[in-house]
Amino acid sequence: MPEGGFSPIDARGTPRIDGRAKVTGGARYPSDMPVVNPAWAFLVTSAVSRGRIARMDLSEARAVPGVFGIMTHEDTAGQVADAGFFGGGGYGGTTIRPLEGPEVRHDGEIVAVALADSYETAREAGRRVRVEYEAEEPSSTFGSPGVTEKAAKEHSESHKDPEVGDADGAFAAAPVKVEARYGTPTQHHNAIELFTTTASWADGKLTVHEPSQFVHGLRNGLAKQFGMDPNDVRVVSEYIGGAFGGKGALTHRTALVALAAKRLGRPVKLVPTRDQCFTIGTYRAETRQEVKLAAGRDGKLQAFIHEGWEVTSRADPYKVAGTQTTSKVYACPNVRTKVTLVHADRNTPGFMRSPPEVPYMFGLESAMDELAHALKMDPVELRRVNDTDREPIKGLPYTSRSLMRCYDAAAQAFGWAGRNPEPRSTRRGEWLVGWGCATAIYPTFLGPATARVTLTPQGHARVQTAGHDIGTGLYTVLAIMASERLGLPVEKVAVEMGDTELPPAPVAGGSNNTASLSNAVVQACEQIRARVAEAAARADDGPLKGRDPSSLRFVDGALRAPDGAGEPIDGAMGRAANGAIEAYVEWAPEGTPPGGVRKLHQGMAVLGGGLEGEKSVSAAFGAEFVEVRVHERTREVRVPRIVGAFAAGRVVNPRAARSQLMGGMIWGIGSALHEATEIDERSARYVNDNLAEYLIPVNADIGDVEVIMLPEEGDGSNPLGIKGLGELGNVGTNAAVANAVFHATGVRVRDLPIRLESLL
Ligand code: MOS
Structure with a gap:
């Protein structure tokens, strides 16, 4: 064990089993899927953000040789029913339904x-479609007229702003306090793979190839x-070229492509343009926050007030309501917390990697x-005096917490002990040097999950579940799980x-898939083991006759007793x-409401646990140190x-995992310094x-x-003690960078991203 008493996990691990296919072009992404004799779709999107379509002239467009038709609201309204909003028991990332009428609700809405x-x-x-709009003045963001x-x-009704005690009174009475406003920008996922869709019909059944986090x-x-x-619809999404939350909920383009394929009687492929992907999907909305922190001279927090404002669509x-997290980090x-939604003429935002934590932990950790x-x-000692094993709102214990x-x-590896606390105290030539740190936290979500495992006598196994490897390494994780339990x-x-x-799996979101699906797969392997072990222990002519079946394990291609x-x-x-031998398992985490697995079969994302548990709360933690x-x-x-x-429970x-955490921190640097949708x-x-x-960071x-x-070890949030970590790495980075910039310059930047002009 190195000096300082920590012994990190050896990061060598298992190379990705899908790595070779991915780097040799063998992996087929949804838009690569060959279909017979496809037609192509091109979207026309609105040039105004609010108003209505007054007139459309399709004559030039229809005259282009090779055109099959132009779909508009005039021939499409009423043909695609509402899928509902995922936040209200439906499936859509938005309830805004293009081509249902002449109204335009946001920039870049599909109009044809x-x-x-x-x-x-x-x-x-598409470019020859002429649209005349009756435009109205749109409201774009905070402070715009009309929001x-x-x-x-x-x-x-289910949303409750976390609150305990008398925060305003305690704030007024405390000896040391800070109070500040913070802002985070709009961001778009910008996965390299665009929002493509390929749809085909045969015998009244629909097949869709589309990159998805939740088929x-x-x-x-x-x-x-x-x-x-639903059994007449098949969705295939074997590989996903980047998702980050943007491919979690249904977008309306899928139904339009499916409808087109039905009308034409042939498959239709859509590959939208990059700029269209800014408006036909979701994004991370900008936030404004107000944070008040008060402490005694010993640093112990006496009051915490966090208010957030988030932009969303009118519809x-x-x-994201990140106060659900920030209110539970420290004792x-x-x-007192409060979240307010600000409705503007915008497309509906949605999940983007660590949706609540990235913006709201920037506020808390800067403060x-x-x-x-x-x-x-x-700053490290301040976290130490406020560390806690219980969240402070209901007093529920953390299943484990290694903050x-x-x-x-991290402080030891970074050399934090050598820091001069005075801002602007360190320089190297013409460069001011600053060190900063911040907490990362990500709740441990779990969902009902199903999986089928098949073991052949030749010693091959197959794991089947409709989860998604969105770059997280899930293919490999599930192979490791089965390999350990089946001795292969x-x-x-x-x-x-x-x-x-394949058997349904929860949405590959909220960093739950590794934990949820590993538990299901391990349980399926256990059923196979138990069945073989019982038969082997019963067999009079076998070497394991009379053994306790529960003691027998698959090891190196054999079933073995402890001796x-x-x-x-x-x-x-x-x-x-x-x-x-095949085993199908329906696994549900403790505390899953009745009907959870049924809902999963109905395509409902039912994630639970995290920081809103009933008896305990669970999250992965980290600490990030940055030099600027x-x-x-x-x-x-x-x-x-x-x-x-x-620290994220058992790392499979x-x-x-290292690559996820590294990628998260790199994204965090981009988020702090570069990234913003203007x-x-x-x-x-x-x-x-x-x-x-x-702007995103490049290697340089x-x-x-x-x-x-x-x-x-031994985290109790699920039988395997696995916590999700895919969204953990980029949570603390924004604040760690901003804190380091303050240390370097004495300038506190409270609005991201931090650019040259923030420091003039
Ligand atoms: Mo993740 S943003 O929960 O897909």
Whole structure:
């Protein structure tokens, strides 16, 4: 064990079983799927953000050779039913339904679909569609005339703003306090794979190839839109080229492509343009926040007040409400929070990696740094005196919590002890050097999950479940799980996912899939083991005769007793079955309401647990330390190094986990310094809707990234003690960078991203 007392997890782990297919082009992404004789769709999207279509002239578009037709609201209204909003028991990421009428609700709403014999022809026709609008003045964002504000709890009875004690009174009375407003920008997922759809019909049945985080949700939503039996809809999404939350809920383009395919009697393919993907899907909405923190001279929090305002569409009450998380991070007797939704003429926002935590933890963790400065206290020590094993709202215990172990491990690796606390105290030539840190937290969500595992006497296994590897390494994780329990090398396990023909799995969101599906797969393996073990123990002529079946395990291709006695897998299996053995399991986490698995079969995302549990709360934690250099004259900000230490229960594949956490921190640096969708406030339109102007870090922007994973055994949130970590890494980074910038320059930037002009 190295000095300082932490022994990190060896990050070597297992290479991805799908890695080779992905880098050799062998992996087929949904738009790669060959279909016979397809037609192509090209979307026409609105040029105004609010108003109505007065007139459409399709004559030029229809005259393009090779055009099959142009779908508009005039021939399409009434043909696609409402799929409902996912937040209200439905399937859609929005209830805004294009082509249902002449109204335009946001910039880039679909107003027509051109269909033709090639992509180029469809695009040419699409560009010749003439639309005349009666435009109205749109409301674009906070402060725009005409926006409507409504408290989150007025939208839904289930929403409760966490609150305890008398926060305002305690704040007024406390000796040390900070109070500040923070802002986070609009962001778009910008997955490299666009929102493609390929739809085909045969014998009244619909097949859709589309990148998705939730094929069963998409299937059931489509069935609802077309009044079909869900069993007559198949959705396939074997590989996904980036999702980040943007491919979780149904978007309306799918139904339009399916409808086009039905009308034309041939498959239809859609590959939208990059700029269209800014408006036909979801995004991370901008937030404004007000944070008040008060403490005694000892640093112990006495009051915490966190209010948030979030932009959403007029139609849908989408919210992230990150106060559900921020109110539970530190011990504090008096907490008040409130979330307000601000409705504007915008497309409906949606999940984007760590949806509540990325914006709201920026507010909390910046304010904690401001408080540490006001107290003249080390920021790490401030977290230590406020560390807690119980969340402060209801007093429920954390299933496990290693926040301070993460701080200590990362601080040591970073060399934090050598920090001069004085802002603007350290320089290297013309560069001001700053060090900052912040907490990362991500709730442990779990959902009912089903899986089928098949073991052959030849020692091959197959795992089937409709979960999704959205780059997280889930294919490999499930192979590891089956390989351990069935005593086979990982290469002997085939994993099939991303198809509604497979047993349903929860949405690949909320970082739940690894935990939820591993539990289901392990239980299926256990059923197979038990069946073989019982037969082997009963067999008079076998080497395991009379053994306690529960003591027998699959090890290295054999069924073995603890003393080493055993029988090769084919022999042992032959005592239980004539061929392969298959087990189908429906797993539900503790506390799942009745009907949870049924809802899963109906394509409903039913995630539970996290920080809103009944008896306990569960989250993964981390601590991130950042060094920035700010050029004294140009104000250019660089991040030469970042160190993060994380604890997330049992880490199944350290290699993939490290890459998730590293990717999260890199995204975090981009989020802190580069990334923002710019909105033209007069027109409520996105301006930089392309990868040239939507800034993300390139390799040259990223210095040393160190990931430390700490073991956290025996977490009780689920039988395997796995916590999700896919969304953990980018949670603390925004604030850690901003805090380091303050330390370097003495300038506190409270609005992201931090740019040259923020530091003038
Ligand atoms: Mo993740 S943003 O919950 O798909």
